[in-house]
Amino acid sequence: MSLYCYICGQPASSAEHAPAKCFFPKDNRSGILTTVGSCSTHNEETSKDDEYVRNIIAMTIGNNPVAHSVFLNNCIKSFNRSPKLLSATTKIRKRVFTQEKGKDELSSTYAFQIDRERVDLVMRKIAYATFFKKYNARWNRELAIGTEFLRNGTMEADEYGMLIQSAKKQLYIPSYEGTNHEIFKFAFLETESRDINEQILIMIFYEGFEVWAFAQPNTIGPKL
Numbered sequence: 646m647s648l649y650c651y652i653c654g655q656p657a658s659s660a661e662h663a664p665a666k667c668f669f670p671k672d673n674r675s676g677i678l679t680t681v682g683s684c685s686t687h688n689e690e691t692s693k694d695d696e697y698v699r700n701i702i703a704m705t706i707g708n709n710p711v712a713h714s715v716f717l718n719n720c721i722k723s724f725n726r727s728p729k730l731l732s733a734t735t736k737i738r739k740r741v742f743t744q745e746k747g748k749d750e751l752s753s754t755y756a757f758q759i760d761r762e763r764v765d766l767v768m769r770k771i772a773y774a775t776f777f778k779k780y781n782a783r784w785n786r787e788l789a790i791g792t793e794f795l796r797n798g799t800m801e802a803d804e805y806g807m808l809i810q811s812a813k814k815q816l817y818i819p820s821y822e823g824t825n826h827e828i829f830k831f832a833f834l835e836t837e838s839r840d841i842n843e844q845i846l847i848m849i850f851y852e853g854f855e856v857w858a859f860a861q862p863n864t865i866g867p868k869l
């Protein structure tokens with residue numbers, strides 16, 4: 646653990662897991678000890694937020710075996726423990742139709758409204774901790790969070806989601822780092838700048854759910 650907080654730089658009083666422990670199924674906890682130092686302010690109890698986001702991810706990519714087991718073993722348990730969490734997670738559920746590539750018929754599925762700010766907050770924390778762990782320095786930028794997996798009200802990827810879709814066609818993606826790739830892996834994409842703060846961080850959960858953190862030019866961070 647580092648001696649100072651990965652967010653504010655004050656002396657650390659505890660260790661923060663990144664990603665949080667709840668992302669790891671009980672039978673697959675290697676690599677869980679990736680910790681950074683955190684002050685008492687920035688180690689506030691965010692376990693409800695972590696569980697919420699973990700559930701969103703596992704429910705979105707449930708066809709991956711690890712995500713599926715997380716969903717069965719952890720999400721369902723956390724829903725049983727907290728019916729409020731279930732209703733908050735699946736609130737405003739609506740039926741939508743999707744068309745798979747190469748198939749004529751539409752299949753129906755359910756979409757649920759998510760608390761995007763909550764997702765972005767948890768992702769920013771993981772991104773800042775990942776940077777801190779790798780460079781032993783705080784990431785001195787505000788971060789914008791993007792993913793193609795969470796759609797807006799018209800079921801299209803948002804602005805950043807579309808940026809990611811087009812960037813992926815052209816980018817050479819470096820090899821991924823991480824202590825347990827089945828749960829979480831990451832890669833930093835360098836930009837033209839030599840400043841390590843000017844990077845894009847790609848994070849992949851359960852080998853499928855991809856989230857990008859974009860350093861915002863001319864900003865000062867970390868900012869949650």
Ligand SMILES: [Zn+2]
Pocket residue numbers: 650651652653654655683684685686687
């Ligand atoms: Zn702090």
